[in-house]
Amino acid sequence: MKHQDEIWIKLKDLSLPGILVIPENASGLVIFSHGSGSSRLSSRNNYVASVLNRNNLGTLLFDLLTEKEDLIYENRFNIDLLTQRLIEVTLQLKKQTNTGNLNFGIFGASTGAASALRAAANLHEEIKAVVSRGGRVDMAQESLQMLEAPTLFIVGEKDEVVLQLNQTAIEQISGTKEMEIIPGATHLFEEEGALDKVADLTADWFKTYL
Template sequence: MSTSTLVHIPAGNVTVEGMLELPERAAGLVLFAHGSGSSRHSPRNNTVAGVLRQAGVGTLLMDLLTPEEDREYARRFDIGLLTQRLLDAVRWVRVQASTRNLPLGLFGASTGAAAALETAAELGGEVRAVVSRGGRPDLASEQALLRVTAPTLLLVGGHDGGVIDLNQLAYDQLNCEKDMVIIPGATHLFEEPGTLEAVAKQAAAWFVRHLSPAA
C-alpha cells in the first residue's frame, strides 16, 4: 500500500509540483529528473517509478521547470538550472517528516541525467545511487563526473546510435562504482515491447542494492 501526495516544492522564486509516493516501510526515496520536453506525467518515468515502488522504494516525480519556463526550448538544456531545481528538491525532502531519514537515489532521463550527476557530485555521500535512462550524462561537466561518488548505472538503447557513444564518454570519466547496460533492440524512448520493462527491472535492482542500510 502506497501513499500518494501532490507536493509543492519551493525552488528559488518559483514553486514546482511533484507527486510523492511512499510504500509502507520504504527502503529509500528516488527523485526523478525528467528529460527535455517531459514532466512528472511522463508515462515512461511513471512506469519505472511503479516498479520501484513494488520493490519497496519511494518515488518523487517532479517538474524541474514551470509550465512557463518549459515553453522556452533553451531552458530544457540549462543543466545548471535543472541541477539547482533538483538540489532544491533534495533540500525539501530532507525537512519533511516522512522522507527526511530515507536514503536518497536519483533517476535521470535525457537531460535530467546530467542534472542528476551534477547533483550527486555536489552532495557527495548524501546520494546513494544514480540511474540514467537514455540519458545525456555527457552534458554534465567533466569536473562533476570526476567527483561523483554514488554508484551509477547508465541504461542505453541498443539502437540509440550516437547516444551510446555519448554515454561511453561519460562512463569513462566516472570514478565511482559504475555499470553501463545496453538494452537490446531499444531506441531512445524505449518504446519497443519489453524494453522499458527491462529498464525498470535494472533500475529497481540497482536502487534496492545501493539504498539498503548494508550498502
C-alpha cells in the same frame, strides 16, 4: 500499502508540482529528473516509478520548471538551472519528517540524466545511487570525476550516438559504475519489453544501494 500525494515543493521564489509516493516500509526515495519537453506526468517515468514502488522504494516525480518557464524552449536545456532545482528539491526533502530519514537516489532520463549526475556530484554523500536512462551524459562532463554515488547507465543498443557518449563517460568515473545495453532498443525504449527491462534494472540497482 503506499501513500501517494500530489504536492507543491516550495523553493525560494516559486513552487513546483510533484507526485510523491512512499510505500509502507520504504527503504529509500528516488527523485526523478525528466528529459526536455517532459514532466512529472511522463508515462515512461511513471511506469518506472510504479515498479520502484512495488519494490518498496519511494518516488518523487516533479516539474523542474514552472509552466511559464517551460514556454521558453532554451530553459529545457539550461542544465545549470535544472541541476540547481534538483539540488534545492533534494535538500528540501531532507528536511521533511516523512522523507528525511530515507536514503536518496536520483533517476535521470535523456537530458535529465545530465542534471541528475551533476546534482549527485554536488550533493556527495546525500545521494546514495544514480541511474541514467538514455542519458545525455556529455552535458555533465565536468562533474563525472567528482561523482561518488554508484551509477548505472542504461542505453539502447540502437541509440548509437548516446551509446557512444555513455561509453566515453563511464571511463571517467572512478567509483562504482555499470552499463547495461538493452538489445534492439532505441532512445525512448519503445520496443516491446525494453522499458520493462529498464524498470527491472533500475529497481535492482536502487534496492542494492539504497
